[in-house]
Amino acid sequence: xxxxxxxxxxxxxxxxxxxxxxxxxxxxxxxxxxxxxxxxxxxxxxxxxxxxxxxxxxxxxxxxxxxxxxxxxxxxxxxxxxxxxxxxxxxxxxxxxxxxxxxxxxxxxxxxxxxxxxxxxxxxxxxxxxxxxxxxxxxxxxxxxxxxxxxxxxxxxxxxxxxxxxxxxxxxxxxxxxxxxxxxxxxxxxxxxxxxxxxxxxxxxxxxxxxxxxxxxxxxxxxxxxxxxxxxxxxxxxxxxxxxxxxxxxxxxxxxxxxxxxxxxxxxxxxxxxxxxxxxxxxxxxxxxxxxxxxxxxxxxxxxxxxxxxxxxxxxxxxxxxxxxxxxxxxxxxxxxxxxxxxxxxxxxxxxxxxxxxxxxxxxxxxxxxxxxxxxxxxxxxxxxxxxxxxxxxxxxxxxxxxxxxxxx
Amino acid sequence: xxxxxxxxxxxxxxxxxxxxxxxxxxxxxxxxxxxxxxxxxxxxxxxxxxxxxxxxxxxxxxxxxxxxxxxxxxxxxxxxxxxxxxxxxxxxxxxxxxxxxxxxxxxxxxxxxxxxxxxxxxxxxxxxxxxxxxxxxxxxxxxxxxxxxxxxxxxxxxxxxxxxxxxxxxxxxxxxxxxxxxxxxxxxxxxxxxxxxxxxxxxxxxxxxxxxxxxxxxxxxxxxxxxxxxxxxxxxxxxxxxxxxxxxxxxxx
Numbered sequence: 001x002x003x004x005x006x007x008x009x010x011x012x013x014x015x016x017x018x019x020x021x022x023x024x025x026x027x028x029x030x031x032x033x034x035x036x037x038x039x040x041x042x043x044x045x046x047x048x049x050x051x052x053x054x055x056x057x058x059x060x061x062x063x064x065x066x067x068x069x070x071x072x073x074x075x076x077x078x079x080x081x082x083x084x085x086x087x088x089x090x091x092x093x094x095x096x097x098x099x100x101x102x103x104x105x106x107x108x109x110x111x112x113x114x115x116x117x118x119x120x121x122x123x124x125x126x127x128x129x130x131x132x133x134x135x136x137x138x139x140x141x142x143x144x145x146x147x148x149x150x151x152x153x154x155x156x157x158x159x160x161x162x163x164x165x166x167x168x169x170x171x172x173x174x175x176x177x178x179x180x181x182x183x184x185x186x187x188x189x190x191x192x193x194x195x196x197x198x199x200x201x202x203x204x205x206x207x208x209x210x211x212x213x214x215x216x217x218x219x220x221x222x223x224x225x226x227x228x229x230x231x232x233x234x235x236x237x238x239x240x241x242x243x244x245x246x247x248x249x250x251x252x253x254x255x256x257x258x259x260x261x262x263x264x265x266x267x268x269x270x271x272x273x274x275x276x277x278x279x280x281x282x283x284x285x286x287x288x289x290x291x292x293x294x295x296x297x298x299x300x301x302x303x304x305x306x307x308x309x310x311x312x313x314x315x316x317x318x319x320x321x322x323x324x325x326x327x328x329x330x331x332x333x334x335x336x337x338x339x340x341x342x343x344x345x346x347x348x349x350x351x352x353x354x355x356x357x358x359x360x361x362x363x364x365x366x367x368x369x370x371x372x373x374x375x376x377x378x379x380x381x382x383x384x385x386x387x388x389x390x391x392x393x394x395x396x397x398x399x400x401x402x403x404x405x406x407x408x409x
Numbered sequence: 410x411x412x413x414x415x416x417x418x419x420x421x422x423x424x425x426x427x428x429x430x431x432x433x434x435x436x437x438x439x440x441x442x443x444x445x446x447x448x449x450x451x452x453x454x455x456x457x458x459x460x461x462x463x464x465x466x467x468x469x470x471x472x473x474x475x476x477x478x479x480x481x482x483x484x485x486x487x488x489x490x491x492x493x494x495x496x497x498x499x500x501x502x503x504x505x506x507x508x509x510x511x512x513x514x515x516x517x518x519x520x521x522x523x524x525x526x527x528x529x530x531x532x533x534x535x536x537x538x539x540x541x542x543x544x545x546x547x548x549x550x551x552x553x554x555x556x557x558x559x560x561x562x563x564x565x566x567x568x569x570x571x572x573x574x575x576x577x578x579x580x581x582x583x584x585x586x587x588x589x590x591x592x593x594x595x596x597x598x599x600x601x602x603x604x605x606x607x608x609x610x611x612x613x614x615x616x617x618x619x620x621x622x623x624x625x626x627x628x629x630x631x632x633x634x635x636x637x638x639x640x641x642x643x644x645x646x647x648x649x650x651x652x653x654x655x656x657x658x659x660x661x662x
Contacts, residue, residue, distance in 0.1 A: 034507060036464040036533035037558040038582060040567070179470050180461065192463050199562050199585045297508040297534065298461070310482045311512030312460040 019264040019331070019340055021220075025213025028338060030330035033212035035300040038196040042204075043300075045119065047214045053118050054111075054221065066110050067225060070143070071100045073107075075226075077233035077389070082361040083374075089382035092243070093364070093392040094230055096255060103367065103394030104223060104255045105136035109205055111222030113140040116203035123147045123202045127191040129156055129184030130321030130398060131163025133207030138172035148172040151190040153183035156321065163398060181315050184325055188299050208252025209329035212300030216257075216329050223258025230389055231262055238387060245270040245382065248391040249373040250343075251287070251323035253332045255393035260335075270342060272380070273332060274373045276318035277345035287316035288345040289328040290336045298327040304336065319348035319402065320368040322394075346375040352406050354378070355396060367394030368402060412500040413528050413554055413577045416451055417613055423635025424449075424626065424661060425615060426642050427504060429456040429472035430489070431481025433646055438489045439496075440651050446497050448658040454531060454637065457486060457505030464533050466589035468640040472647075483513050487521050494526040502556065504531040515544055519551040529554030529577060537574060545574075556580050561601045565608065572610045581605060581614040581633060589640030591619030594628045606632030626661050 025031050025047075033043055053059055067073040075095045084091040096104035109126075116124060124146050128134030134150040141148035150167055154176040157164055167174050180186035188206075195204045209216040209223075231241040246263055248256035250273045263269040278286035286292060293304035298313060306314045306326040318324045328336075335341030346354075355371030358364055366374060370393045382388055396403065403409065416423065426445055430438050438455070445453055458473035458481050465473070486503075493501070503522060510518045510532060522530070530553055535544070540555060548555050554577040559568050562585060571579060583598055584591045598619075605614060613634035620629050621641035629636040638661070645657045 032539065033536060034534045034539070035536065037563060038464060038560050038585065038587075040536075041560075041562040041564070179467070180474070185461065189461055189463055193466070193587045196464060197586050197590065199560075294512075296511060297506075299463075300534070305508075307508070307512065309512065310484075311509035312477060313508070 019335060019338070021213070021217040021331070025217070027330045027334035029295070030301070030303045030333040031213055031216060032302050033300055034297045034302060035212045036196070038199070039192070039212070039300070042195060042199055043212050046218070049119060050115065050214050050218050053115055059114060059118065062114055063111055067107065071106050071110060072098060073225065074229045074233070075099060077230055077237065079237065080362050083358060086361060087377040087382070088384050090385065090387045092234070092387065092389045094226060094259065094389055096226065096391060096393050097364070097366065097370070097395035101132070101136050101139055102397060103132050103136070104226065104258060105133045105207060106139065107225055107258065108207065108219050108222045108254060109133070109136040109140045112203070112205040113144050113146070115218070116146070116205070117144065119203060121201060121203035123149070123198065124205055125149045125151065125191050125194050125202055126205045126207060127151050127184065127187040128207065129153070129187065129324060131156070131160040131167065132322060132394065132398065134172070134174070135163055135166050135170070137205050137207070138167040138170035141172060142170045149194065150174050151177050151187040151194065153177045153181070153187045155182045156184065156187070160321065160398070183315070184321070185313065192299065208254040209257045209331055210252040210299055210301055210325070210327060216301065216331055219254055220257040220261055220331060223254050224261035226255070226258035226391060227260065227262035230259070234387070234389070242266055242269050243387040243389045245272055245386065245388045246391070247272040247274065247373050247376065247388060249274045249323060249369045249393060250328060250332055251276070251325045251369065252327070253329040255391050257329060257331055259389070259391035271335060271340060272342045272344065272376065273335065274376055275343060275345040276320055276323035276351070276372055277347045278317040278319070280347060281345055285317035287318040287323050287325065289316070289326065290343045291345065293328070301327070301330050303327050303330045304333040320351065320372065322367070322369040323372065344376050344380060346372040350375040350378065352403070355403065356407060364392070365396035366392055367396050368399045370394055411528060411552065411554070412498070413452070416500050417578060417634060422630040423451040423615065424658070425452040425454060425635055425637040426450050427454040427456055427637055427639035428642060428646065429458050429469065429476050430486045431458060431476030431479045432472040432643070433475065433650065435479040435481060436489070437651060438486065439493065441654070442493060442497050442501070444651055444654040445658070446499050448655050450499065450658060451635065452500045452502065454502045454504040454639070455486070457483060457503055457509055459506040459509055462506060464587055466587040466640065468589040468643050472643045483509050483518070487525065490525045490527070500528045501526070502529045502531055503527055507532045507535045516547050519547050519553055522553055523551035527553065529556055531556040531580060533558055537571060541574060558582050559605070561585055568605070568608065568610070572612055575612045577612065578634065579610065579612050579614045580637070581616045583616050583619040583629060586618060588618055594619060594625060599628070602629070602632045623661050
């Protein structure tokens, strides 16, 4: 039996739950700004200005123009015919992999560089794990002629040499994070320390819906262009704005936040979040934060966090560097805890197989992050008439070496 | 009058020392505290190590990492400190990041501090608004002072809010840096010290970050009530161990 999906605002408002951020910077019990006083003036300046700036007509014009002419938006909403018939549902792929630089990350960096300019900042810092956000940041800094410093864990620098070269070619300085485990979490710590040491001229472009308020909300708003386009495109193709399900992989959760954003308060749209189970949720090598995490503080945000009983943050693991984060954005923590989102986790092996399968069924090589979202169809069954939108967050070029090693190509 | 207020009322500039519990060796906590008191230190911040110390530079990052590797935990620190008031009477403050306190349970943590005779807490990433809304009553119930930070970038309006919410002293961060980065003070810091001095705040200020020797101690305390030495002390411990404490303190004043 089908329910009418056209938005009936009267009935929605009756039991309206709010899954968006409140005026104090919280999503339910998660979020806030747990930052040392040294960061307060910077974060407060951003908090007081971000909505105002984003509402300015000139800002919107410039943002939309760059997304169209530079990034290549709107990205297609592609009906994956062979993939759909294999899994017996109407599966659409939102092609963020076709964005300039190869992933959704640039939606946010375009927005934040425009924000930084309006706040009169002249120096940009960023953290990166696999290098995708670092490349997207270096790209917009080159575009705007701003100094760019990217912090990257020493171990990731070794693992992701092509992206390091791309950032350098774009004129960015890549600084190795030598502290802690020398991966994404530590690169983020180093970027935050840089901001403490440079409180006047510097803007920190965080790459995901993490960090202190207002970052999770600001990044989600910049990424919300994804679900705004899905609505329009689905209306054209199916005569309705809302799919039955929207599926995305979640590390920090920025592509997911963008894909869910317009549907958060539409209960007719099922939200499915896919985390990395690594070598198995309970293998000790996993990044399935919703299952393994407890409420804690990481990078200035109260959220679900993988940690020891003593409150020390632990190291996650995933074959995909983009899902390898011990926390999750506070929006997603709330979607999980409230039951609004359905959280699944996918192992390295299942993700790799799904990546190969999409390549051969549709001629699209996905990023390994995205492959996690594609892998759910093996076990999560849908009705044949269900419209399922999967956010194809990035392309697989950066992962070729991992695919080669795994499949002995 | 509590130990901190009593100390603050003494007619002298206060020397406070920060060290990371469990560093260099896991069982050094008590010998370090006893030696600091014996050598005339006025107050101590006992650092509860954290895996991700955002506001700290390399020295305290390393000492924290080593302390955790040595096996330091919140529970172990409390065990070590049991009975500390038999041998040490200067004010003791636990300084750390909020997450380990949150995991222990804020109330359980405060209760334990009270039992041991800890006088206050410094949790740099526990924001003022959260503290007032959720935790102030718990701190007060267990007689713990909460110490807030200000920096050269903190607006006067916010300094006044922090002053109003403070009940002992204000931790005045000398410069816009992480710990252990600043080398000596220039005219920028002196202007800042004078500016804060002229605000006539109701809580005295103790300066931290960048104090490493007699010269910086005396600059920092020209206006302020006292100063805290952290990274320089930890570097000394790494080199000379507990035996070096007496010499180190004597060179400061």
